[in-house]
Amino acid sequence: MLTEEKPAPTERRKQGLFSSSKMRKRLRKLFHFLPQERRFAIYRSFVDCDPAPGERLELKIAETREELEACFRLLHDAYVESGFMEPHPSGLRATIYHALPTTTTLCAKWDGEVVGTISLIRDDSAFGFPLHKVFDLSKVRARPGNVAEVSALAVHPKFRRNGGPILFPLMKFMYEYSTRYFDTRHLVIAVHPNRIEMYESLLFFQRLTANVVENYDFANGAPAVGAWIDLHDAPELFARVYGDKPLRKNLHAYFIENELPNIRWPERRYYTTNDPVLTPALLDYFFNVRTDGFSRLDDHQKSLLHAIYDLPEYEAVLPPLPYSPGERRYRENTRHSFRCPGHLAFMQEGRMARVEIEVIDVSRHGFLARSAEPLPLRVWGDATVRLGQDDVATVKAMAVREHPVTAGEVRSYGFFLGVSDVVWKTFFDTLSAN
16 A cells, blocks of 8 residues: 655645645545546646755665664554554565565665565466455556556655655656566556556556445455556656656656766666665564564465565565465365466476466465476466456466376366465355355
């Protein structure tokens, strides 16, 4: 959930002029009576992006214990203030998604102090990302390119009033990191309904659905709206709306053309597309010592975490499994028989491979599928399965064993599921209820 966005225009007009909460509510109501085109124009009129911020600002990946702790503390305070979480004794908000090597936490530092943070959660781990549990992403997944969720945005209170000095540089850093370093084409977000228009008007996000999710568990039951943007389309969209604006109001020049010397890009030896920073010591500190993040995982989540950090040096800090690693039980639930066409996409020798499959047996945490072609074992991929005429699910899946076959038979594989999307979850819940 994104929290610390730029204040609504009515809020910014009244700052320093109106102290009455009733007056603020009236102004907010009046603002929403305006036509959408007029509201969007007002939002854009308050853009103020400095193309050359001073040396006091630094933008980088949070990689040290001190930087990560400052980000998690800033996020905790912002979420508590917004009602998106209850206060935690640690004073930190460090979720299981922060523990994944496919999540990158960006930070903005002012005179060495962390004053802004935002996280990118890429959809190529078994956990997926928070948003896909409640929003249907089939429209986004139908397009080529990787998907990442923008989450955990927070700006220090002393920089919120005018927003721009931290928020816009942080957003630019996010945009450039996504397109240059994170191999990401689509960004998805979940925001409170009263803030979605900022993302629509300024950054051209499109709503995933017209409906509002009234109870978003990841934000303490607050309502949420899902939205997305195709970054391949962004340059043209920004040029069309901002191309003739003055420099400090021109988000096309700011995001697409301008180079910020304040950004400290990660140093990479190889052509990798993510920047994992969590050592065993950092995982232990944030998810065992400072918070109870690991102990709160269910058995399925624990097994997924062990599959991700499948190295001896991590074993001691990961939550213990209820069974030995050699006895992992991938098939624990009642199954249902089907013949659902689909395909599996996975990386093979540095290239994306796609193999047709037919799912014939499913459970909440796994499925059995036939394939005319051999599939690699213990490699995570994206399984897209047509469950019905109008229901297509895309889930993270890993083939864990090949079933013995006789000559002439089609191969079959047992798959272990990562975190399932809303389509698969609805499908299985419906089956379980019948």
